[in-house]
Amino acid sequence: GKLGRYPPWPGKIVNPPKDLKKPRGKKCFxxxxxxxxxxxxxxxxxxxxxxxxxEEMIKINKGKRFQQAVDAVEEFLRKTxxxxxxxxxxxxEEKNRRNSSEERGKQxxxxxxxxxxxxxxxxKKGTGEGKKRVSSVSSERGSKSPLKRAQDQSPRxxxxxxxxxxxxxxxxxxxxxxxxxxxxxxxxxxPSVSEPVKDSDPHFHHFLLSQTEKPAVCYQAITKxxxxxxxxxxxxxxxxxxxxxxxxxxxPTDKKIGFLGLGLMGSGIVSNLLKMGHTVxxxxxxxxxxxxxxxxxxxxxxxxxxxxxxxxxxxxxVSDPKAAKDLVLGPSGVLQxxxxxxxxxxxxxxxxxxxxxxAQVIVSRGGRxxxxxxxxxQQLSNDGMLVILAAGDRGLYEDCSSCFQAMGKTSFFxxxxxxxxxxxxxxxxxxxxxxxxxxxxLTLAQVTGQSQQTLLDILNQGQLASIFLDQxxxxxxxxxxxxxxxxxxxxxxxxxxxxxxxxxNHPTPMAxxxxxxxxxxKALDQSDNDMSxxxxxxxx
Numbered sequence: 001g002k003l004g005r006y007p008p009w010p011g012k013i014v015n016p017p018k019d020l021k022k023p024r025g026k027k028c029f030x031x032x033x034x035x036x037x038x039x040x041x042x043x044x045x046x047x048x049x050x051x052x053x054x055e056e057m058i059k060i061n062k063g064k065r066f067q068q069a070v071d072a073v074e075e076f077l078r079k080t081x082x083x084x085x086x087x088x089x090x091x092x093e094e095k096n097r098r099n100s101s102e103e104r105g106k107q108x109x110x111x112x113x114x115x116x117x118x119x120x121x122x123x124k125k126g127t128g129e130g131k132k133r134v135s136s137v138s139s140e141r142g143s144k145s146p147l148k149r150a151q152d153q154s155p156r157x158x159x160x161x162x163x164x165x166x167x168x169x170x171x172x173x174x175x176x177x178x179x180x181x182x183x184x185x186x187x188x189x190x191p192s193v194s195e196p197v198k199d200s201d202p203h204f205h206h207f208l209l210s211q212t213e214k215p216a217v218c219y220q221a222i223t224k225x226x227x228x229x230x231x232x233x234x235x236x237x238x239x240x241x242x243x244x245x246x247x248x249x250x251x252p253t254d255k256k257i258g259f260l261g262l263g264l265m266g267s268g269i270v271s272n273l274l275k276m277g278h279t280v281x282x283x284x285x286x287x288x289x290x291x292x293x294x295x296x297x298x299x300x301x302x303x304x305x306x307x308x309x310x311x312x313x314x315x316x317x318v319s320d321p322k323a324a325k326d327l328v329l330g331p332s333g334v335l336q337x338x339x340x341x342x343x344x345x346x347x348x349x350x351x352x353x354x355x356x357x358x359a360q361v362i363v364s365r366g367g368r369x370x371x372x373x374x375x376x377x378q379q380l381s382n383d384g385m386l387v388i389l390a391a392g393d394r395g396l397y398e399d400c401s402s403c404f405q406a407m408g409k410t411s412f413f414x415x416x417x418x419x420x421x422x423x424x425x426x427x428x429x430x431x432x433x434x435x436x437x438x439x440x441x442l443t444l445a446q447v448t449g450q451s452q453q454t455l456l457d458i459l460n461q462g463q464l465a466s467i468f469l470d471q472x473x474x475x476x477x478x479x480x481x482x483x484x485x486x487x488x489x490x491x492x493x494x495x496x497x498x499x500x501x502x503x504x505n506h507p508t509p510m511a512x513x514x515x516x517x518x519x520x521x522k523a524l525d526q527s528d529n530d531m532s533x534x535x536x537x538x539x540x
Contacts, residue, residue, distance in 0.1 A: 035069030268381030308337025340366030
């Protein structure tokens with residue numbers, strides 16, 4: 001929807017993530033907003049001092065989130081008072097550069113804590129309001145949204161170190177010059193009347209897991225709270241990046257894209273790739289499914305091997321481990337089209353052993369491999385709001401940036417091949433178990449004479465309230481089990497998650513119980529219905 005005018009908001013100037021270049025032709029700073037996870041480039045003229053405007057702004061803005069943001073500013077000032085600037089605000093990456101002369105210069109100057117106010121019409125509000133947000137910014141890839149990363153336009157510069165603050169254009173204002181020496185906090189100012197507020201898509205969020213020198217891999221919980229970057233000292237570095245495009249849309253890669261598998265998920269993905277201007281060649285086991293996409297501008301591939309050999313990056317999204325293996329290893333399969341430099345991205349939800357085997361055979365032919373299973377359903381796929389879990393070839397992950405922005409709202413890079421498969425199975429294990437619990441509660445309500453609708457109303461008022469809970473309960477109450485996520489596939493994911501537990505001797509009794517209920521639902525011919533049809537397994 002259209003963005004409204006937003007109130008001034010407190011923020012602080014921070015170093016932009018690695019590789020994130022400053023927008024051309026603008027004097028601006030990279031700003032993090034207090035009380036939210038938002039980051040953005042803000043023009044210099046939209047910065048104002050914090051203290052002189054503080055009381056006035058608190059009078060204007062009575063909102064709880066604004067007050068929380070102001071509280072965060074004060075807490076920030078208390079914590080950092082008398083401390084070395086760099087130790088408080090530098091991310092892990094910047095901490096590693098602390099000994100450089102530039103960094104020492106910043107530290108000595110860092111005593112000046114200034115506050116400024118800023119305004120940006122393109123900003124989205126933080127997640128606390130459940131709507132739009134300024135995207136978290138990643139060291140690699142960014143946003144499904146209006147501004148565009150400069151590096152997307154000049155890939156040659158990928159991998160360059162972050163600009164030191166001294167490299168930024170220094171504005172005329174002496175106040176702003178002083179800002180350059182340290183982290184600055186301030187208010188986001190509303191755009192002037194003459195400044196139009198542009199429409200923009202929900203931002204694309206990108207998260208990156210990277211190991212430090214610790215010998216053992218130790219992943220920590222990923223959260224979208226960017227303060228993790230500043231406080232993180234362990235083996236996981238989580239960075240987020242905003243890449244908004246000036247023209248309000250994604251700049252598609254010029255690489256030729258192939259797509260194999262036009263099921264519930266694949267269809268929505270291909271549609272969004274085409275909408276964003278990608279060149280796509282499609283293939284599906286039953287060819288008639290390709291017709292709609294040919295009309296939308298896709299090319300038709302006769303075999304998986306042909307698609308791979310004619311495209312630069314080929315994505316696949318099929319049902320299960322057997323289908324994923326057959327697609328690669330079968331007659332006229334993916335492997336026959338692989339030659340040095342060809343890229344294959346498997347988006348199927350499979351087990352780690354399967355994806356590791358596929359990666360090995362493709363890499364052995366000189367190909368590049370990325371696993372990128374997606375969390376979501378048909379509706380989210382159609383809306384381009386999937387969550388992408390990727391692992392494998394890091395360079396290929398970067399090359400897929402515009403594709404991931406077209407199909408998803410968030411992507412995570414999880415390291416070596418197999419990690420995304422494991423994480424995806426755990427996510428779907430939780431979701432499948434929760435769905436079975438919802439069905440169990442609704443049927444128990446019914447047989448004990450309680451209103452199912454009232455149960456839903458009560459749940460929706462509590463801490464379990466979620467889009468998933470509401471949609472699945474509505475499916476059950478309306479008897480509408482049109483598939484958004486096939487029941488047979490959530491049962492497959494539970495089965496694979498239980499096997500994952502087996503492989504490390506870890507108990508999964510909840511998933512095991514849920515799996516039995518889904519197996520009963522399959523026996524009752526519910527395989528091709530939505531997962532919410534597990535409800536029917538409970539009906540006597």
